[in-house]
Amino acid sequence: MPNAPATNKNKTTNGNTIGSTWGEKGLNKNLLVKIRPVIxxxxxxxxxAQTYDADASQxxxxxxxxxAEFTIESQYSTPFESSNPEGRLPNLMGMIQSGQAAAAGYSIFAAAGDPTGAAGAAASVAASAARASGVAGAFSETLNSAQAELQGLxxxxxxxxxxxxxxxxxSNSVRITGSLVFQAWSDAATEVxxxxxxxQRWASAKSLSNTSLIVGALDEGLSAMFPSEIPPMVQxxxxxxxxKPLVIESVSAPITAPMTKDGNRIAVKVQVTFLSLTAWDQQNIIDMGR
Structure with missing residues (x-):
């Protein structure tokens, strides 16, 4: 009986691991990072209630x-700053704090002793009117008191x-950054x-359509309004x-490195940045260790 043709010829083997064989060299498995798409x-x-399980086909x-660094960043603000007088009358409050308001008051009082100045004339008229009305003493006392309070502030x-x-x-999404070290022990093509x-493929869109959205909508309806596929989520x-779940924000790898005669890089250090799919709370931190 002839052997049946293989049906998994073009499928990715489940559990396939690519990268440097550090684990086979006896390195502590806790020092190895494993990255894999999730569904x-x-x-x-x-x-x-969504779940995110490893994609067995990848x-x-x-x-x-x-x-490697794990960064949590939150935003805070101080809205009460604008509720005080400083926020509503910044120039006046600044003059009081710096002493300019008190200095301006003394300048006006001093101008009253200058018979040639316009300010002195105005101050003299005000003083004469106060004396004529019989409130000169109270007026002077009030001004002196206010001037003392301004000076005290x-x-x-x-x-x-x-x-x-x-x-x-x-809160921002959790950010994980670090360097992935790939080094060839026997086969640079597969290990690096x-x-x-x-x-790089996981950090890129699965596919980007070349068709106009309007043309696609006319041909295929609403589904054609979203013709492209986004990058996969990973753990x-x-x-x-x-x-998990994470998205790969950036992958930066040098193109100049020691190479084999076939042009395969022998050793590279790849800078990578991951972002959590959403902002995290305390339960997400607890779930990391499960």
Whole structure:
């Protein structure tokens, strides 16, 4: 009975690992990073109930991870700053704090002793009117009191702990950066070139349509309005933790490096940046170790 033809000739072998064979050389497995695409499932469960399982049809890229960093960044603001007088009357508050307001008051009082100046004449008229109405003493006392208070506010600020309180506004996606080290032990084509190429493909769109959206919509309807396919989501496993789902923001690899006679690079260090699909909360941090 003749052998049946193979049906998996063009399929990627499940569990296939590409990259440098550091693990086979006895390196601690916790020092190796494994990157693999994931498939979003349980969509019918509703928002927040999705699962992200490794795509068995895709290979795993394995490498050494150097200078890796896990960054969480949140945004805070201080909205109370604009609720104080400094925000509403910045020039006046600045003059009071710096002493310019008190100095301006003394300048006006001093001008009253200058009989040739216009300010002195105006001050004299005001003083004469006050004396004629019988309120000169009270008026003078009020001005002196106000002048003393302005002088006492010099060097003071209305900035407090209360109006400087930080208010949480949002969080950025978690960012993971580092260097992937690929080095050929026996086959540069598979241990270096194939691994780097696979990362570059995962960082790129699966396909970008060459057809106009309007033309496509006329031919195929609404589905043609979204003719391109985005890059896959991935998971990153390192040090006993799994980070998922992630997207690859950037892959930077040198094109000049020691090569074999076939043009395959022997050793390269690839700079890579991952972003979490959404902002994370404390539960996501806990789930990393599961």
């Amino acid at each position: 979003e499932g349980n969509i019918e469960g509703g928002q927040g 290979p795993t890229v394995e490498s050494i991870f150097e200078d 010099m060097g003071k600020s209305n900035f407090t702990k209360l109006n400087s309180r930080q208010i949480f506004t949002s 070139e194939a691994a780097v190429s696979q990362l 990153l496993q390192y040090g006993g933790k799994t980070y």
